[in-house]
Amino acid sequence: MSIAEIEQEIIEEFELFADDWELKYEHLIELGKSLPLINEKYKTEENIIKGCQSKVWLHSALENGKVLYTADSDAIITKGMVALMIRVLSNQKPDDILHADMAFIDKIGLKEHLSPTRANGLVSMIRQMKLDALALSQRS
């Protein structure tokens, strides 16, 4: 599936919750449990994303021209957000990752996680995923 198709799938999935914050966050917590976990050996200081109130570790690798992301976080809601980012961007071509606008975050009502005072970690996370994709594509 393309990035746009996955984004659309997530938007439809979250439409089921309408304005029920409780169901939405319960779903986010569940998603956190499905996160493709980072190998313990990559859980290093240098793989921590700066600007997160909660810790996020991210690892990126290039396989058959596509970027594979794994991650972890010490906070479960953050983990859910990270799982969403990975679902959209992982297993995609570096060029497509670089051009993703991630507009679905606004559409599923989780924009507050993008505000600079709240959890600028998510912005840093997306930036780091794109930087890694760029670096990996230059190396190949």
Added chain:
Amino acid sequence: MIYGDVANKASVISFNVKNIHPFDVGTLLDKQGIAVRTGHHCTQPLMQCFNIPGTIRASFSFYNTKDEIDIFILALEKAIKMLS
């Protein structure tokens, strides 16, 4: 767990819930209309000393009512239930 227990302590209460990250509790309190701060509160050395990622901090002022404290406790209980 409440941090800080000196005599004459003011109405600023820093706390954590066992095995739950302060950011998670803060997010779910916010969704229920309760404003608390979470994080280091600019005291990173102190957080390192306690070996915690941060705390949740409820600050009460002269305009807060007892009812609001009850609402806060109910919201906190709900957040903990969702996160456990």
